[in-house]
Amino acid sequence: MSTNHRNGTPAYQRIQNAIRHRIESSHLKPGDSVPSERELAKVHKVSLMTARHALVGLEREGLVERRRGAGTFVATPKIQFNKLMSYTEHMSSRGLTPNSRVLVSRIIAGEPEVAARLGLPPNSALVKIERLRLTGEEPFALEACHLPAGEFSEVVNAPLGRASLFATLQYEYGVELAYADEEVDATAADGRVAELLGVAQGYPVLRIRQVIYSTKGKATIYVVGLYRSENHRLLIRRFR
Amino acid sequence: MSTNHRNGTPAYQRIQNAIRHRIESSHLKPGDSVPSERELAKVHKVSLMTARHALVGLEREGLVERRRGAGTFVATPKIQFNKLMSYTEHMSSRGLTPNSRVLVSRIIAGEPEVAARLGLPPNSALVKIERLRLTGEEPFALEACHLPAGEFSEVVNAPLGRASLFATLQYEYGVELAYADEEVDATAADGRVAELLGVAQGYPVLRIRQVIYSTKGKATIYVVGLYRSENHRLLIRRFR
DNA sequence: AAGTGGTCTAGACCACGGC
DNA sequence: CCGTGGTCTAGACCACTTC
Numbered sequence: 431m432s433t434n435h436r437n438g439t440p441a442y443q444r445i446q447n448a449i450r451h452r453i454e455s456s457h458l459k460p461g462d463s464v465p466s467e468r469e470l471a472k473v474h475k476v477s478l479m480t481a482r483h484a485l486v487g488l489e490r491e492g493l494v495e496r497r498r499g500a501g502t503f504v505a506t507p508k509i510q511f512n513k514l515m516s517y518t519e520h521m522s523s524r525g526l527t528p529n530s531r532v533l534v535s536r537i538i539a540g541e542p543e544v545a546a547r548l549g550l551p552p553n554s555a556l557v558k559i560e561r562l563r564l565t566g567e568e569p570f571a572l573e574a575c576h577l578p579a580g581e582f583s584e585v586v587n588a589p590l591g592r593a594s595l596f597a598t599l600q601y602e603y604g605v606e607l608a609y610a611d612e613e614v615d616a617t618a619a620d621g622r623v624a625e626l627l628g629v630a631q632g633y634p635v636l637r638i639r640q641v642i643y644s645t646k647g648k649a650t651i652y653v654v655g656l657y658r659s660e661n662h663r664l665l666i667r668r669f670r
Numbered sequence: 671m672s673t674n675h676r677n678g679t680p681a682y683q684r685i686q687n688a689i690r691h692r693i694e695s696s697h698l699k700p701g702d703s704v705p706s707e708r709e710l711a712k713v714h715k716v717s718l719m720t721a722r723h724a725l726v727g728l729e730r731e732g733l734v735e736r737r738r739g740a741g742t743f744v745a746t747p748k749i750q751f752n753k754l755m756s757y758t759e760h761m762s763s764r765g766l767t768p769n770s771r772v773l774v775s776r777i778i779a780g781e782p783e784v785a786a787r788l789g790l791p792p793n794s795a796l797v798k799i800e801r802l803r804l805t806g807e808e809p810f811a812l813e814a815c816h817l818p819a820g821e822f823s824e825v826v827n828a829p830l831g832r833a834s835l836f837a838t839l840q841y842e843y844g845v846e847l848a849y850a851d852e853e854v855d856a857t858a859a860d861g862r863v864a865e866l867l868g869v870a871q872g873y874p875v876l877r878i879r880q881v882i883y884s885t886k887g888k889a890t891i892y893v894v895g896l897y898r899s900e901n902h903r904l905l906i907r908r909f910r
Numbered sequence: 911a912a913g914t915g916g917t918c919t920a921g922a923c924c925a926c927g928g929c
Numbered sequence: 930c931c932g933t934g935g936t937c938t939a940g941a942c943c944a945c946t947t948c
Contacts, residue, residue, distance in 0.1 A: 440916080440917060440918090441917080441918075442917080442918090466932075466933060466934080467933080467934070468932085468933085476918075476919085477918060477919045477920060477921080478919090478920080478921080479719070479917095479918070479919075479920090479937095480917080480918060480919080482934080482935090483917085483918090485934090490730075495887070496933090496934065496935095497887060497926095497927080497933085497934080498925075498926055498927075498933070498934045498935065499925075499926035499927035499928075499932080499933050499934065500926085500927055500928075500932095500933065500934080501927090501932085501933055501934080502933085502934080513908060513909065513910070514908040514909060514910040515910075606910075607910055608909070608910055609907055609908060609909045609910060610907070610908050611905065611906070611907050612904075612905065612906040612907070612908065613903050613904070613905055614854060614876070614903065614904040614905075614906065615876055615899035615900075615902075615903050615904070616856035616857070616874040616875055616876040616877075616897075616899040617856070617874055617899065618873075618874050632872065633858075634856040634857055634858050634874030634875070635856055635874070636854070636855055636856040636876075637856075647735070647737060657856075659855035659856040659857070660855075662855075663853050663854065663855055664852075664853070664854040664855070665851065665852065665853055665854075666851070666852040666854065666906060667849055667850070667851050667852070668753060668754040668849060668850050668852065669753065669754060669848070669849045670753070670754040670755075670847055670848055670849060680935080680936060680937090681936080681937075682936080682937090706913075706914060706915080707914080707915070708913085708914080716937075716938085717937060717938045717939060717940080718938090718939080718940080719918095719936095719937070719938075719939090720936080720937060720938080722915080722916090723936085723937090725915090736914090736915065737914085737915080737945095737946080738914070738915045738916065738944075738945055738946075739913080739914050739915065739944075739945035739946035739947075740913095740914065740915080740945085740946055740947075741913085741914060741915080741946090742914085742915080
């Protein structure tokens with residue numbers, strides 16, 4: 431498997447990255463056909479199954495559509511489905527500049543419910559980071575992240591105005607995030623939330639509570655997000 | 671591929687069904703280990719890749735967890751993630767009896783926005799089916815389904831009090847549903863909705879708008895659902 | 911050390927789509 | 930008809946976890 435040893439990245443991921451890059455740089459536009467499994471296999475010198483693995487992954491992300499007998503095509507860009515992305519990644523993938531204001535960044539304790547979500551004892555110390563997310567000057571979301579203070583106490587000092595929390599975890603702590611379980615419901619904005627988001631009290635907002643797991647399967651971040659739903663839509667693709 | 675010809679079902683799906691059945695019938699409980707790829711390959715007389723395909727699928731459904739080096743285990747049953755299910759399937763998978771009241775079941779026209787979602791001309795005739803979903807006597811959701819009247823005009827006469835719409839489409843029309851794109855936001859209950867759902871006017875409800883596609887890739891159903899969010903939570907698993 | 915999942919090969923046949 | 934994706938084989942090596 432010589433090609434796999436060039437670097438640590440599996441071949442199917444290198445193929446995915448190559449295609450992603452061609453889409454992001456607009457060399458491939460929505461509706462364009464993506465090279466077939468057989469063609470990718472030839473070009474990248476891998477077997478059919480490997481080329482196939484790459485395309486199946488991109489389809490589940492919603493980046494491409496595959497039609498039996500016809501081919502694989504760049505999907506119309508509804509936003510990435512079912513893909514765990516940081517706010518920073520999310521914004522820049524849409525050509526927007528991320529902008530947020532850190533409201534809270536300190537160590538807290540005595541939040542048994544949050545601790546439980548992370549699989550910790552009730553009185554565990556936690557890092558809490560609360561940020562107001564903006565598009566330009568307009569606020570659209572309020573996000574509170576919680577992490578175990580035991581491991582991650584130093585993130586309170588990280589430059590979160592600039593760098594993404596995901597990136598900090600990866601580069602400073604070597605923690606890779608793998609997936610998130612999310613719980614979505616609707617709730618009414620209370621006084622403080624209403625003021626921060628610039629809506630009336632009692633106004634409906636979308637609430638997303640997520641537990642983010644590392645590649646080791648360990649609950650690492652608990653996030654509660656409140657979103658003005660005129661601005662922010664949650665898009666999902668579910669399969670049967 | 672003799673085993674594949676016994677019936678039309680692919681081998682990996684037969685393996686999935688076998689495992690699903692053992693989980694649903696409680697022969698396998700959360701935390702129990704599921705047979706390894708190699709064991710499944712032996713037992714079902716398929717290759718490793720096929721056994722693997724089966725387990726990977728079950729993992730993405732959230733039914734099992736896989737840990738490298740350790741094995742595959744039955745997941746704690748948070749509810750099926752990212753799986754397109756009918757209300758009927760959803761309820762019965764949790765041991766509950768589906769209960770709903772059909773409010774509207776007729777052919778309409780002049781809904782250009784809905785028609786557009788289904789990829790139809792603005793004034794197309796549509797089948798509209800509106801149902802109030804109940805748990806016992808308590809309403810928790812209001813769902814309006816729309817289908818192209820050209821193909822599906824007869825579903826207005828289907829016994830939707832009993833049979834699921836998904837099942838009707840499959841058995842009466844031979845249409846298999848494949849995936850859905852959903853758009854989720856929060857909105858305020860207006861007068862009629864508030865009354866039907868038994869909440870105050872202006873109360874926040876979860877709105878899910880979904881376009882359901884057939885295996886042919888054709889937009890087939892457009893559903894707008896409004897959910898009382900204390901009762902109904904949307905659970906998602908997203909991967910990085 | 912034994913067993914597990916993750917990646918990969920070099921082919922194969924089938925069903926389907928578009929020409 | 931040819932090219933496409935969907936399924937499948939019978940192996941292989943690696944990295945990892947558990948013992």
